[in-house]
Amino acid sequence: MAETHVAQQPGTGHAVVIGASMAGLLAARVLAGHVDRVTVVERDRLPDEVEQRKGVPQGRQLHVLLARGLAVLDRLFPGFGRDLEAAGAVPVRLPGDVLLSSKAGWIDRRAPGWTMLSASRPLIEATLRRRLLQLPGVAVLDGCEVTGLRASDDSRLVHGVSVRRVDGGDDVRSVDADLVVDASGRGSRAAHWLADLGYPEPGRTQVDSHIAYASRLYRIPDGFAEDWRAVILMARPPHNPRSGFLLPIEGGRWILGLMGAAGQHPPTDEAGFTAFTRELSEPVIAETLARAEPVSDIRGHRGTAGRLAHFERLPRWPERLVVLGDAVCAFNPVYGQGITTAAIAAESLDACLLAQRRRRPAGDLDGLAGRFQRELARRNADPWMLSTGEDLRYPSTTGMTASRVLRAQHRYFDRVEIAATTDPAVTEVYARVFGMLDRPTALFRPRILTTALRTRPVTVEQMPASAPVAAVPAPRAPMEQRSGVRAR
Ligand SMILES: Cc1cc2nc3c(=O)[nH]c(=O)nc-3n(C[C@H](O)[C@H](O)[C@H](O)COP(=O)(O)OP(=O)(O)OC[C@H]3O[C@@H](n4cnc5c(N)ncnc54)[C@H](O)[C@@H]3O)c2cc1C
Known part of the structure; x- marks a missing residue:
């Protein structure tokens, strides 16, 4: 991983960031x-508290913070992981606890492998926001929508944004800036704003497996103490395009995330949702939840297409505008790459500055702006290739x-997965690639290659029926005792 340095000596000037979600908060840092x-x-x-909000509708769905993302967050905000754990996030070793x-x-x-800190999406964001707002010189203008860019008469450079209060009628005011960062997510208007300034539309690639999500929270039963903390049942396309993730989060709760491709979307009604858990590749989630009390509604989410905007290919680009996060590259979320990729983008911005x-x-x-967009495109290439592949x-x-x-x-990755069912050295690389700690090319290292090529493809009938036992068994204490935040 390329190390970048976070400058400690502020220069001069004013930067405006559009969007206070993960990409915006990290860019602001x-x-x-x-x-x-x-x-x-x-x-x-x-919100002052840990709450869902309208601008991040995906916040009700399961979010995994990958190892690489956590490492970057910890570097940008030293002690971030400690703060998140103190707020109730549950450490889960992958693969040891899963x-x-x-x-x-x-x-x-x-x-x-590596240790994930498993938490709800609002808790991750609120912890980050609290740390950001402790920095001198950083302010949040909330309840305000950016409606356009302010640019020089020849549109060569952007020097601010137009802002409207969402509850304040049609009054629009301008905010001057030396640098504008658009981190406004999948719904970004950057391409339209650029068109208004006379720039061409960027090309776009969209790859859509038409996956839908449904999530629900459960209270972890008193005394629950298995030798695992989380369950991940991955889809087996094309035969079984259904996945299920059961992860512990703050407040002594589990979040269950169900995902299904077109025609197999997880239902959001009680009976259909429960039936879907029984149709996952293994019965462990359905059996575990039969003993657990649901503590939330079932929430569905669509709109998970992978979307890449090729800003870096435009023949002209205005000075002092950069675009990052989901506004440039949004993934099918089942691979958990979004926050980590936004964190890597923030590191790239730092390096470019x-x-x-x-x-x-x-x-x-x-x-700067054009160089950053080209660098970002290079950084996005690996996760994009992996998820669309x-x-x-x-x-x-x-x-x-x-x-x-x-x-x-x-076919080769299938063989790596077969090897990862019995060979810890292969599992280690597999887990590190999943956690974005290693590049996908690590799966082609000689040791992995020779082991993978020696495997024989398995059919569903040949798969071992019982789950593997952990090398280091038994959680330290029932999970509900380790979470600091009370369930709502
Ligand atoms: C169902 C689902 C599950 C996911 N699961 C994972 C996961 O497990 N792991 C993971 O790493 N990622 C996951 N992601 C992706 C992750 O949520 C995003 O990648 C991450 O939030 C970074 O997005 P962002 O900050 O670029 O944009 P967003 O999170 O979409 O935030 C954009 C922000 O900009 C604000 N905004 C928009 N327009 C304006 C405007 N004009 N003016 C002012 N503010 C504006 C919005 O209110 C919002 O706060 C998932 C996504 C989905 C859809």
């Missing part, structure tokens, strides 16, 4: 190391077709 003032403009009124059923069967649990300072010590930002296993996927090379890669 690195900008605070480079400019005097950072203003984050957010359409929602931001019953993980892959296309090839149960993944071996003996590898050291540092390089700019070396290149132009007087502080001028010419060339896996999406193309589903017959329902639209937007791209599987090439012969990709089909060969699928």
Whole structure:
């Protein structure tokens, strides 16, 4: 992993960030190391407590913070992981604490892997927001919507944004900025705003496996103490396109996330939702939840297509505007890459700003924005390739077709998964690639390659029926005793 340095000496100037979700908060953090003032403009009124909000509808669904993402958050906000755990996030070792059923069967649990801090999406965001707002020079303008960009007469450079209070009629005011960062998510208006300034539309790639989510919270039963903390039952496309994730979160609760591709969407009514759990590849989730009390409604979510906007390919790009996060690259979320990719984007922004300072010590930002968009495209390439490549296993996927090379890669990855059911050295690399700690090319290292190529494809009937036992068994205490936050 390329290390970047967060500048500690603020320069001068004012940066505006559009959107106070994960990508915006992380971008604001690195900008605070480079400019005097950072203003984050957010359409929602931001809650003081850990709460769902309208602008992040995916917040009710299960969110996994991958190892690489947590490492970046911890570097940008030292002690972030400690704060998250103190707020109730539950440490879960992957694979040690997880019953993980892959296309090839149960993944071996003996590898050291990495530790995820499992929490609700609102808790992750609220913890990050609290840390950001402790930084000098950072302010949030919430309840305010950015309605457009302010630019020079020749549209060559962006020098601010137009802002409207969401509850304040049609009054629009402008906020000047030396740098504008659009982190407004899948619904970003950046392309329209650029068109208003006379820039061409960026090309877009959309790959959609038409996966839908449904999630629900449960109270973890008193005295629950298995040798696992979480269960992940992955889809086995094309035969079984249904996945289920059962993860512990703050407040002594489990979050159950169900996902299904087109024609197999998880229902949001009581009976259908429960029936769906019984149709997952293994019965463990259905059996476990038969003893657990639901403590929330069932919430569905659609709109999970992978979407990539090719801003970096535009022949012209305005100075002082950068776009990042889901606004540029949004993934099919089942692979858990969104927050981590936003964190990597923030690191890239930091590195580009540092390089700019070396290149132009007087502080001028010419060339920075275009260079950043090109660097971001390079950084997004791996997770995009991995997620769309896996999406193309589903017959329902639209937007791209599987090439012969990709089909060969699928067959090879299938063999890696088979090896990962019995060989901890392979499981370790598999877990690290899943956690984005290693690049997917790690799966082609000689040790993995020789082991994988020696495996024989297995059929569903040949898969081991019983889940593997942990090398280091038994949680330290029943999970509900370890969570600091009370359930709502
Ligand atoms: C169902 C689902 C499950 C997911 N699961 C995972 C997971 O397990 N792990 C993971 O890492 N990622 C997951 N993701 C992705 C993750 O939620 C995003 O990648 C992450 O939130 C970063 O997004 P963002 O900050 O770019 O945009 P968003 O989170 O969409 O936030 C955009 C923000 O901008 C604000 N905004 C929008 N327009 C304006 C405007 N004009 N003016 C002011 N404010 C504005 C919005 O109110 C919002 O706060 C999931 C996504 C979905 C849909």
